[in-house]
Amino acid sequence: MDQSPPPIQILEPGQVPDPTLALPPRQPQPWDTVAYIADPDRFCRQNFHRHGPVFRTSVFGGTTVFVGSAIANQMVFNGDLKYTEIALPTTTMTMFGEHSLFQRPDLHGSRKTALRPGFTGANLDHYIPRLDTLIGQGLGTWQPGDRVPLFPAVADLCFDALVPLLLGIDLNDSQGDPWAGLSLSAKPQLCSLYQTFFDGFYGLVPWNVPWTSYGRGLQARSQLLEFMAGIVARRRQETQTTQSLDPRNDFLAMMLAQQQADPQGVFSDALIQNQCLLQLWASHYEISGLVSSWMEQMGRHPAIVERLLAEQAQVWGSAPDGDPALSPSALKQLPILESTLKETLRVTPPSSTATRRLTRDVVVAGLLFKQGWGLVAEPRIAHIMAEHFQDPDRFDPDRFLGDRNEGKPYTFIPFGGGVHACLGAQMALVVAKVFAIHLLRQFTWAGVEPPRYVQFPLKHLKADYCIQLRSRSR
Template identity: 30%
Template structure:
């Protein structure tokens, strides 16, 4: 069926609501949804078809499934849909950061930030990332015992993000990491209760500690006559079009968002890929062969000349998308495929469902050849969306791909890893898909 985008004629009230049910009073069908959003959606698709209504996370919600539906959602930003964050996340993110901006203000901020995240800017970061990654991997390989990958990867990704933002400036990494961990722990709690001993209360206290610290760093930078070529430098630059510079509060909010948005996402993608490779030795071997031609320090050109790295990263994020989905809310009554979606209803961007849908034969199989250049034509737009889409597509996608390609190339070239037997590798899905054991490895240098 072709999606019906035009909501002007006939009037939306002439169309029925999508099929579905609201579940229990207040709770709706939230518990089943939280257990597994994919199973939840698949069951209802079988019962009701690709568009259905429900009530989850405190809101009447319409699920739209299939690649065309994802395209319709991305095209609706600012027209009939807007971003929706939970009240807890809104309080923990700074009010002036990109994710909470809408309309023209959102586009304007993206224009300001975008040059720093272009593929070309990443060229200069490759050596910096390589040296940080090598330092951490060598430390992991020298551990006498086993490595728990998840916390180790969190430390590494945090240092990389700090380097992207602050360049060569010295910042107190342990202090920031401590408060960052407590802050992010509060972002997805089911009940955001602000008391000193609750996770959310501690997160708010750590938000303040981080803001005070970042504020001093930004003030010190503002006092300099010349800015280094890092992200903070570009946020501080006067804008060419005569617009006033961003306020210090706005810059601090933005820095905190970037630390958050760029951290657990890359940790999740790389850690899960390490696990997938440990379980698929034949794919690991092909990966090793693919990087064999890379000599000396890594370069962006060398990485680009190794397309299998991208295939591995893409297939890893298809099978286990780091972000399972996001929420939008309708800003007016709108019609999709013959059904009315009333104003104020939630509409999920179901990334996990898109990656497991009928566009992908045997969706649970890890097969990087799905992303081979020869099969490019078979891939449908909207079926692979780890970075979202439309005006809110991930700002850091190129940075993430370069960062993860460097890690992956070094892992494949120089290291070997085995899973410690007997660990619990079943997944916790919220907020990020993570095996319960944190992935315990015997990690060694090759050769």
């Protein structure tokens, strides 16, 4: 019988750890937070090469262990209610609000289960024709010959595509008045509030006053919640008039339908408004990061673009009579496209995972992790490990195809993993695929200069990075 200890061992409260156990390498240094924020890629890469995939730091105060190995990631991702708690600064937790999935671990499972249909399965399939139209229309404003500031241009189109899918309204609707009865009256106002809200998450001064970014973020948060409350009230009124609410139409409709079916269930008005606020925020920044980084990569890899075109021709034929509409089944037949998106997420993961704090001593692969320490599972480490990815510095989508099948759970972690694994991962890939198909049909493009990235808090191309668009002759 195998007598070896389990790979993840949780010590009982009061249990004294074996004194011969080693701690993760590296002494935390006072400058770690500044070094990490200044350049997270370099911080992770340098320390990984010196100390291996698990090392101690003082990032965000106290001892925080950065991890990238599969077994340590697994430990970080699955400790809720057993040996970890979410350890975000109070300011960040307040910005998320009490109805986010990072609050109340006791309610996390029921809330997550209730939210899931809004981003997956039949509802997600149902969004595709609408997404196809919205992204097609949006890209109609891009012209061959344009020099496009990539991240802001993609972010603008993503916003226009995501608002209808999440909130059920089209802010560009020229037929009616999409702003009627709402507390805001124009898209720039809404986007600017979102930017202030976003900046508030990372404010260093935790005072709720107008001269801190945290204070301004909180102010923006309440204005955005008032806006969401208006949208919810308007939808409820429309539903009462028309007597119809198709839960597949959009995320808000799904939540309202569940509320109608079970008024005492998960979906209180406050939770619905907070979820509208958060999911639009999360999906918008993350998907914009993915699509723009994918475009940057494709601009540098024409041979891969040729393979993507051949794949599309196989699905839709090489001389389409106009551009055929996109269907859920067709989107599932594009493994090469999917592999390029995954490879983009591997080399430029938009976000790290949230910090956890250990509530018990834990032993992982012979290393002692002490109660009270912070933990961050970092894709920036996991994704550059040769044990996880062959020749990791190479952009090579084939690693996700066929027999190679790299990217196993806990090694490929752009969407986190375990208990808090991203709820919008499938939706992100679907939106990115629709974007990519339209782009490939219409344009060729190349960067006008080497790419430069904003690294923190989310990784995306700098706003002034431009591409040159050309028409794809077919």
